[in-house]
Each structure stands twice: as structure tokens, then as C-alpha cells.
Amino acid sequence: MEFSEHIKTANVEDVVLRQPLHPPSRGTLCITGHHLLFSDREQGSGRKVLLLLLRNVDAIEKSVENLLAHSGPFCTEGLSQRMSGSSGTITIKCKDLRVLHLDIPGMEQSLNIARSIETLSCLDGVSEMYPFFYRPSGVGLQDQWGLSSPEKHYSQMRELHDRWRLSTVNRDYRVCPSYPPAVIVPKHAGDDVLEKAAKFRQGGRFPVLCYYHRKNGMVIMRSSQPLTGANGKRCMEDEHLLRAVIDGSDRGFVIDTRSGQQALQARMTGGGFESKSCYSSWKRLHRQMERGKALQESLIKLVEACGDQSHNMDRWLSKLENSKWLSHVQTALSTAGLLAECVERDGHSVLVHGSEGTDSTLLISTLAQLIMDPWARTLEGFLALLEREWVQAGHPFRQRCAHSAYSHARLQQESPVFLLLLDCVWQLWRQFPLALGFSEALLLRLATEAYASDYGTFLCSSHQERCALGVTDNTHCLFRALLRPRERDCYSNPLYEPTELAIWPSVHPQALQLWRGFFLRWTPQARHLEEAQEEIRNMVTEWGKLALSRCPESTQRREDVQPEHVEHLRRDTTQVQ
């Protein structure tokens, strides 16, 4: 397909751009297959003011000066003059919650532009999306893609090898279309068992290991719901698989992210839960987590409240409460806390699932890992965790992040589960400002990239789909890019101090805050805070540099004299980094 057929007007002069945090500017607007470009005319050299990925556009509203209305009885001007005098305003609401206005001279031009943006912002074909065209200089496509893989994960954890194995039963995605080709399972469960168990789980998502707690050898498993149906069907292999998970210890827990009632109802449509009689050593805990549409509607309400320009703000707190977003944050964090408590405090293995096992399940298993696992709290560890638990584990990014809070399109399978995760991580970051190795900027970046990106990381919904479309061969990897030296500087937490301890978040309503950095990102106040954080970051890195650039150089020659001393210096220096 040619993008050009969607572009009737590619360039318009004399456009006024109004965007948050900047004064309005006049310049040239240009539409390409993937971008909206705006360059400032008054700055002389045609400075680029805005480069917006069209994929980032969530909704577009246009208002044009209606020609007919003007040709009424009071109109005495010539037609041509009115034509040239007519203009349109396009309001672009982005998935990163930014709202832009473009005043475009000429009605037809503005309609053309609007139409192009509308069409190009929601192209369906994955391989037509920008990540397939993005070719930054200095980086080759041959570079390694991704940070982690089940194979690597397995080989890194030697402790696992006694009781767990890497199974490639899903190598051709036949057993479970949304799983990666390799998964970690109990050693005592053969591939035949897995295949049968997969048939008993929705979407074939049989229980697999996602986290091994080194301190006590307990694990977190995740899956989808068992397909017991109304008649209470059983599957010996599934029961065997779960028995192999706890292997002799007295009991494990199943955390079901649905209420007991919901789980019961699921049986009517073929789903179900692990009944006590069949899974005697597993104890079920139900925690109802909001999902799907309800979550999306909550986001829409919240963003609406945040963007309310009316002066009457005295209902703000009620609106915030009514959006229920913070209560979703609370539920997610407290369920993750429950999960971590089972594993870390009480020493039990846990299986997590809801119905499909691709949303809330991933949300709480990820949060629980952040609570317990010091490695997951490092920059690399966190990105690898996201890659494993979201990208490879088959969170359907393509459907969930198709639209954000502004879209007028009818809701389909959109749901801001990943955004909710980032919000919860932000709450952790706020409550434990030293315990996480990454910064708020990283979370903001991820929140943007999940919806519209230059990179291929969040394209598609499963490993299978990504392979079929050649995502890893034809796009760049976001996680790799975020770890390049310059990015690493900006995304790491300068005050980070690793701790081996679990970090237990407080989930009381007064301990949770609206993530202003994201939801009120485009208001001036967020800028002060960004500036202040930037300042703090600079201060800390300056000292680091000071220590690095000057000390080793001057100590080099003294190495023979005071090796011990230099050693001290080196060790301290790495601490500051």
C-alpha cells in the first residue's frame, strides 16, 4: 500500500500550532506516512518544533469555518476572498494525553489534513507501522533484539535445575499460541502431560513458572483458568502438573483474580477454577480485580476529570474517586502484596490466574516480583521482567493499547492494564524512592511507547505473531535502546541504593497518589517538578563524574605506592555511578 494515497495535502504553510507548555507558533505543517511535522517559520532556519508519530493520535476533532454560514445576507465580500479566508482548526488528542490544536488556513486543506491523520493514525497492518521503517543512524538491525529469553532465564538460575526443566513443547506454538516456544515447568511433568494440561486450560495457557524465589525455593506460576465447565470436568495431567509444582511440601496457593462468584459463573461458559476436591493441596484465594472494559472506562473518566478546564474545581476529589482508578491501583498493589506475602513470608508456592491469564495475572505477578526480587528493581532487571512477563508471556498489546482515553471509537478490547502496572510501579517508586534503580522518566517513556513507538517491542500480541511478521528482524528493540549509555543515564535513579529486603507498599488510600507526572503531564506544574528532578539528577551525576574523571587519573601513577588505597577509591567510585 502506498501511504501517499491517504495524503491529499502534504504541506501547509502558515499554520498555527498551539500545544501545552509552549507559546503558540506559526509555521509549516507537513504530513508523512507516519508523522506529523511542524517547523517554526519565525525561527528562521525552519526549526523543527514538533514531530508527532501519527500512531500517537487517539482522537481528532475538526471545526471548519462553514462556507454556507458566511454566504448569508450579510456577506458582501467576494467568494474567492472568503475561500482563502476560511480556515479550520484541528484538535489532536494524543495517546500520551497531550492535546494539540492546529489552525490551518483553507477549509479544504484542513479537511484533507484531518482525513489523512484519521486514516494514517489507525492503520491496521502491523508491518506498515513505523517501527518497520525506523532506521536510526549508528544502529544496525543485526544488533541483538531483546534482553532475555526463557532459555537465558533458565540457564541463569542454576538453583532451578534440580526440580525444573525447560520444555520446548510449544516450539511450533501448537500447544499454546500465546506462549513463547520455551517455557519452564516442573521436571516431573513430561511434555505429554503439558500437552494434555494445555487442552484443559483456556487458550492452552498451562501453568508455567514465572518466578523462583531464591530465599526459600518457592515459585510463582501463572496460567489461565481451568476448563472445568458446569459439570466439573477434571484433568489428571493438570492435577499432576500442579502436584509436581509443590512437590512434597504441604500446600500451595491459587490466587484467582476473580471473585468467587465470578469464578463460579465462569463455569457456565466452560471455564472454572481448581476445586478443593481435585486439587486438595492447593488453597484458593479470590481477589476481584477489575479488568477489560471497566478499566478502560475508569481511565477515560480519570483523563476527562484531569482535562476538565472549567474553573469550578471543587468537585475534583469526588471526580477522582468516582473514576475508581486509584482503587484499581490499590487492588492491584494489595493483591500483589498478598501474593508476595504467600511466597516470601509464609513460604508457599503460588499459582496465579484469572480467566485468560494475559492481563491481571501478569499485572500482579510482575508487581509481586518487584516487591520481592532485588534484581527486578534494577533498570536491566525491570526491563527484562517486562519483556518476560508482558511481551513474551503474551499480553495482547495490540488490542489493549489500540486506543487510549480520548478515542471516540467503539471500545473493543482496549484496556489499560499495562498503564495500570506502570502506575503501580510509580507508587512503589514514590514510597521507596531509593529501592528502585530506575526513574519516573522511564515509566513515563514506557507509558508512551506502549501506545505509539518507533520500536517494535510492543507490536503484536504474542511471540508467534511477532515471528510471523519478522518483528525481531525488521525493527529495533526498545529495551536495548533504553540501556544505551545516554539513555541509561537519564533512566536510572541517581539515588538508587540496592536492598535485599522486600519492599512492602502501603495500600491505604492516603498513601496512594494520583500519578501526576503522567496524568497531569502537560500542565505547567509538572514541569517544575521535572526541572527539579533534573537538577537533582545533575547534581548527583556531576559528583560522580568529578570522582571518576579526576581521581583514577591522578591515582594511576600511584598504584605501586598505595594499591590498597586505590582499591578503596575504585570501589567507592562504582558506588556512585
Place this chain on the structure above:
Amino acid sequence: MASPVSVYNSSPLAPHISSMSRESVKMELLADVALLPGEERIIDKDIIYICPFNGAVKGKVLITKYRLHFKSSDADVVMALDIPLCAISRVEKMGGASSRGENSYGLDITCKDMRNLRFALKQEGHSRRDIFELLFKHAFPLSHGLPLFAYVTQEKYATEGWDIYKPMEEFRRQGLPNDKWRIVFNKSYELCDTYPTVLAVPYKSSDDDLKRVAAFRSRGRIPVLSWIHRENQAVIVRCSQPLVGMSGKRNKDDERYLDVIREANDTAKLTIYDARPSVNAVANKATGGGYEGDEYQNAELVFLDIQNIHVMRESLKKLKDIVYPNVEESHWLSSLESTHWLEHIKLVLSGAIQVADKVSSGNSVVVHCSDGWDRTAQLTSLAMLMLDSHYRTLRGFQVLIEKEWISFGHKFASRIGHGDKNHADQDRSPVFLQFIDCVWQMTKQFPTAFEFNERLLLTILDHLYSCRFGTFLYNCQSAREQHDVRSKTESLWSLVNSRMEMYLNPFYTPESGRVLYPVASMRHLELWVTYYIRWNPRIRQQQQSPVEQRYMELLALRDEYLKKLEALQLSDSPSSQLANAANTSSSPPPQQYTQLQTPL
């Protein structure tokens, strides 16, 4: 097995009670209370503290001339309470000798600092009579002809806090006097008995003019200069309402006086900010007050809609209801909204922003409310904090409080009710607390702009009630002089400035000349949880915020490097090479930094 099943909400965090070794309990129970010099024991007694969070705790209470101290005697429960007697607003008997039920007989204590304490005693033998009477007497010394503790304490400090604010020095810092503004002395408080002695007024106005203006302003609180903008010479002037009354009286001298203020920096219009809602300003005419009408040419009047002291008091009461002892969790945000506390904070802040904005754009302003000692003080001091970076330093902030609040007669004694038993007094109101809350909101929005930290704000509020220092005693300067506050009591700033490092914000980056405009939208205001909910054990109490602490460690680390660098550079010079090599190798190993406690 119980715990994973239990609701996770019952926070596993911040254990209020933790186990403690038995040996230490054997020690004299209350021996570890560090009493202040001059602080004498009054009574101690076995008692049961009915903790709203952990249930009844047996222990011993000690009452001194300054404090109530409680310590658990149970070996497994470590709990201590420490509260200055003057922070108590009300002491009541709870239950009677024949009351049924466990722990139903005792004392119920309401405090000014957002908490209530309940103690139970044995029901026989009038066991509470003596403690109740002593507590009642010493918590409200002024109602019993006793001196406040500030006059009793023998504390001595290395720094003299009373010297922090010298009016003439402060005026000179602002560039005054100059050809438009002169300094006059309110000698023997003749011009105005609630003003300070040193005032800045328009150069053109004679002493007689001032007297005539004073006659037309409520309680003689004439318009005087609080702050002048160095570059554009625009000023913040404060005063009380004009005595217009029902008949709509005019006073040519007052009109002329305000016009002289406008002329001083040659602007077309003077803006008068009346802090009240316009309805209240109109209503004040009935009692002889009012506001500037159209007769004031070249002036515009703006009402800022800030409610009066009674509304604020009720709002704080509602806030206390939802946070103490238990936080209203199920509808937290809408409950918070229904207290209107943040809304009041918003109005005060946005009023101050308007004042600051007018002044920085070169227009002089006059600020008043009714008497000019509550809302006016909030507005002028907050506007000055936004405009002048000097007031954002540790010392400058002390000057700001001394100047705009203490010297200009904010009625601390009436608003707080120091040492007074009338807990229901209608004059009490959390006006100053509201100001400190606004400052806290600003420090949240500009984390690098203030030299002081949250601990300073907490310390100020604690001693606002404690009566350990003379700083916040009495209603005005003349009363303070009459009671020899300066010579007979210590200043709070003596304490603060003798351990300044505790109150410094490590992220402070001085930036003079920048005007701070906080966002006064509800979306950006937060409840000051670490003040209002600090007694709740579920609120993570941190002696120092971990970020701050980490930053301090990094600072120390940097100094360490610099020192090493210096040492190495020295040892690089050939002449001293040998000596230094020996020297450095024997130097102490790099400082060990204690592991940072993850707040669990």
C-alpha cells in the same frame, strides 16, 4: 497459615509495637526521659493508655511542668508518648466510679496537634482525682495563675534567636528608606497598639496624616509597607478594613494616602485585595467596617473569597474527624473533599499568587481583611515567599514569620489559646497552621527552592502549641514587651539555629530573582499526610526522608573524594612524595556509610 488469608490491608508495615529485650525493662521505668533544665516532676502514676491503634497498654505516666510522658510497662510492648502539656486543649473525666466495662473510668484528653489520648485508671479510691486536678492545672497554667513553661525553663542556647529579626536591618535589606518611603516609629504603641514599633510609610505622608488615617482604619491598623520590589518599586502594603460603616463614611486622608502609595512607583492603578468574600465585606459595614468604594480613584478592589476564622476552625475539625484515630478509608477522597480543607488552602494560595503576580508586574497592592491580622498575614507572607528568595532560606523564613506574623500582631494567644482552659473559645482558629500548610504545598511543588525542610515546619507547629519558647506567645508586640518575653524566655529560633543542619533541605539550589508561582489548583494540592495523620502508626514515620538521607550520604562521599583528591595531588609533588606516601597509607580507611534502612 492465617496471614496470607487475612486482608492484606491490615498493613504489615511500620510496626508500632515491637518486641524489646527484657533486661531493659527492668530499668527504672521513666528514668530515660530527658527532662529539660527547669522541668520538674509533678506526679507519676500507673495507668492504662487506651491506644486507638493497639488497644489498652499498661504503663506509667509522668507529668512534669512541661510534659505528659507515658511509657509502657509491658515487656513486649514498646510504646512511649510524649506531649507538651500546653498542646492539650481539653481534659475530661471519662466514666464514673460505678461505670461498667473494662477501662471505662479515666481521662479523656483532647490535643491541639490532631490527636486525642485516653487513659484508664483503677476504679477504686478516687484514683484519678489527683492526676486530673494536676493535669488540669498545669495544662492550663494561665487559667490558674501559673506561669507558662517558657518562663520556667532554664534552657540556654549558644545562638540568640531573638536577634534573628531586626526590623531596621530587614528594611535596609529591602533598600529602605528611600526617597518614596520613610521609616516611622510607633512610639509607645500610640499610633497603633497591635503594630510593631518600626513602620515604613509613604515619604509624602506626614505624621498627622498617619494619625488621621489611623482613625479611619479598624484598630488603627493603617496601611504600611511590608515589602518592596527592588526593580520596579512596587510594594505590598497591609492594613485593616476602612471604617466605612452603614452610612458609607468617607475619609479624604485615607483616600489620599492610598493614592500616594500608588504614585510612589508611578503606576496607573493601585490594587486593593480584600481577602474576604464580598458578602462578608458588605456584612462588616453593619459593625462599622467595610471596604474601599468607588471614591478611591485610581484603585481597583478585588475580593479573594477566603473564609473567616470560624469556617477554618470547623473545616479542621472535620478533617480531624476523618483522620483520627482512624482514617476514613472507604470514601477517602470524597470525605476529604467534604472537609473543604484543601479548598481553603487553594483559596489562600491563589490569593497570594494574585498578589505576587501584581507586584512582580510592577503594580503596588494593598492587602487587608477585617482586622488585618489573620488572612492578611497569610496573603502578605505567602506572596513575599513567592517573590523574595531570601525568605526561602532557613533564616529568611524565620524573619518572615517574625515580621509578618509575630510583629504585626497575629493573635497567637487567642488563636491557639496558650495555657487557657476555654477549649471552645470562638477566637481559636488554625490560621497559622494553614499558612504553614501552604508553605508545605509550595515546598512540594518546588523541591529545590527552599533551604529548609519539612522537619522545620513540623518543629514550628509543635512549638506553636508547646509554650516552651516565647516566640509565639501573646497577641502583639506591646503585650510581649509588657511581659518581658525577650529577656525572660528563649526564642524558638535559638533551638533551630543551634542545630541548623537538621532543618536543611539538601536539594536546595539558591536562585535569587525567581518568582515562584505554585499551582493552586485542587489537582495539585495534597493533604499533608505526614502532619495531619502522623499519629497513625500506618503512616510510615521517617526520621528523615530516605531521599534526603541518601543525598546527604552522597554529599559526604563527595567531600571524601575531594579530600582524597587533595591528598593525592599533594603527594604528587615530588618533594613531599615520600612523606605523603607514608602519610596517606596510614590515614584512616574511607568512612563507612551505614546501610540505609529500607522503611519497612
